[in-house]
Amino acid sequence: MRNIKVLLVLVMVFYAQFLIIGCHKEPIAQYNHGDPAWSPDGKYIAFVWWKKVDIIWDPWDTTLSSLKILNLVTEDCQHLSSRSVSPSWSTDGKKLVCESGKIVIIDLNTKESKTLTDGLEPDWSPDGIHILFVKSLGLDSIAIFMTDTNGSNTKMLFNLASEPDWLPSGDKFVFFLHKKDSAGIYIGDTTGKIIRLIIPKDDTLLPLCPKSSPDGQLITYWVPRDWEDRYRNCFIYIIDTLGAKNLKVTEGRDPAWSPDGSQIVFARYRDEDEALALWIMNRDGSGQKMITNPE
Numbered sequence: 001m002r003n004i005k006v007l008l009v010l011v012m013v014f015y016a017q018f019l020i021i022g023c024h025k026e027p028i029a030q031y032n033h034g035d036p037a038w039s040p041d042g043k044y045i046a047f048v049w050w051k052k053v054d055i056i057w058d059p060w061d062t063t064l065s066s067l068k069i070l071n072l073v074t075e076d077c078q079h080l081s082s083r084s085v086s087p088s089w090s091t092d093g094k095k096l097v098c099e100s101g102k103i104v105i106i107d108l109n110t111k112e113s114k115t116l117t118d119g120l121e122p123d124w125s126p127d128g129i130h131i132l133f134v135k136s137l138g139l140d141s142i143a144i145f146m147t148d149t150n151g152s153n154t155k156m157l158f159n160l161a162s163e164p165d166w167l168p169s170g171d172k173f174v175f176f177l178h179k180k181d182s183a184g185i186y187i188g189d190t191t192g193k194i195i196r197l198i199i200p201k202d203d204t205l206l207p208l209c210p211k212s213s214p215d216g217q218l219i220t221y222w223v224p225r226d227w228e229d230r231y232r233n234c235f236i237y238i239i240d241t242l243g244a245k246n247l248k249v250t251e252g253r254d255p256a257w258s259p260d261g262s263q264i265v266f267a268r269y270r271d272e273d274e275a276l277a278l279w280i281m282n283r284d285g286s287g288q289k290m291i292t293n294p295e
Contacts (some may be wrong), residue, residue, distance in 0.1 A: 006117040032276040033253045033292045034267040037087045037096075042259045045070045046080070046087040046096055047278055047292070067098055069108075072277070077292070081106055081113065086121050091128040096191060098122065099163075103133050105149070116151045123173070125151075125166050128248065130190075131201045132157075132164040132173060144175055147191060157192045163209050167216045167241075174219055174241075185221060187241065199242045207237070209254065212259040217241060222253040222266075232269040238283065249285040263287075270294070 004198035013153075035048040050065035069082035070077050084100040096106045103116040116122075119133035131149060136142050137159070144161045152222050157159040163176040172189045185207050198219060210221040219241060224234045234253045239246040252268040253276075264283055267276045268290075275294040279286055 006274045021149065031294045033294050034276050035085060035087070035276055036254060036256050036265045036267070037089055038256055038258050039089050039263055040091060040093045040259055042095075043072055045072065045265055045291075046089065048085045048087070049294075050085075052275070053077075058150050067096070067106075072291070075291075080095065080108075081112070088122055088124045088131075090124050091126060097124050097131055103131070112237075116149075117147060117154065119145065121163060123164050125165055126168050126170045133165065134162045134164070140176070157190065158188055158194075162187075165211050167212045168214060169216060176208065176210065196243070198241065199239055199246065211256050212241075213257050214259060218258065219263075220249075220255040220264060222255060224253075236264070236266055249283075250281060250288065252279065265291075 006058055010068045018279060030052060032050055032052055033047055036048045039045070046067060046069050048065050049068050065083060066079060067081040067086055067087055068077055069080055080096070081098065081100060084098045084104070086099040088097050090096070094108055096108065097116070098104055099107065099120050099122060103119045103122045104113045104115055106113045116131065117133070119135045121134040123132045125131065129148060130146050132144060134142055137147050141160065142162055143159045144164050145154055145155045146157055158175065158177065160178040161175050162178065164173050165175070165255050166173045167187070172195060173188055174185060174187050177183055177186050185198040187195040187198060189195060201207065205223055207221045207223055210219050212219055217240060218238050220236060220238045222234050222236050226233045234251070236249045236252045237246060238249055251265040255264050255266040257264055263280055265278060265280050268276050268279050277290050277294050278292040279290050
């Protein structure tokens with residue numbers, strides 16, 4: 001009888017552990033973490049949490065994803081919004097703009113959301129006045145637009161372009177141009193003028209999701225070596241805004257800068273259970289530390 005009681009206790013303990021869900025609990029490899037965005041005060045990281053369907057499935061199906069905020073001091077993780085991706089902080093850190101079927105602004109105090117417009121990949125300007133976003137123009141055509149935070153004064157800036165990220169000047173941004181013979185990462189301005197090519201796409205290099213450093217001197221991006229295995233087989237690079245010095249930093253994807261530019265948060269595939277977790281590293285690739293533990 002005593003052996004049976006012990007066995008029942010062990011079964012109950014195992015079942016209780018199985019039901020625990022959190023950012024820092026024992027992983028059971030059902031979810032991924034990615035697409036991080038560091039808050040302006042450096043205390044929080046907003047990120048996307050999504051249910052794994054298969055290894056090549058893209059996370060931006062909002063029906064299976066949600067937006068969470070990690071407190072870097074307490075390590076608490078707060079659910080913010082279901083079916084949301086692509087977070088970007090307001091300059092004062094009081095709001096987030098994200099993609100949730102449409103472009104949505106969420107007030108972090110009230111948790112109320114306001115629909116801004118149709119679109120994808122929003123990015124809040126350094127002065128807090130404008131938002132860049134991407135919108136489909138029909139079959140196989142997307143473009144970068146700019147709008148005010150109330151949804152007015154919307155204008156198209158670049159056709160066949162995506163992944164915009166503001167430079168600190170507030171009148172320029174980095175983005176990916178999809179034109180067949182000139183694809184790559186560029187810097188453009190809010191008048192729709194291309195300033196310069198940073199790094200071209202070629203048969204061996206597909207640079208994705210460029211992010212400007214807070215001082216505007218460097219750009220980080222990631223490259224999949226194999227698109228069918230782009231969670232695991234990808235690398236993070238840093239290049240200067242003149243396109244002169246290009247450095248491979250580490251294995252991973254979805255890099256984003258800390259507010260002071262000293263660190264980078266990124267997602268990396270976890271070998272033991274095939275899940276993406278969030279990591280922090282110094283800008284030179286040293287001091288790497290896992291900060292979320294996908295359950």
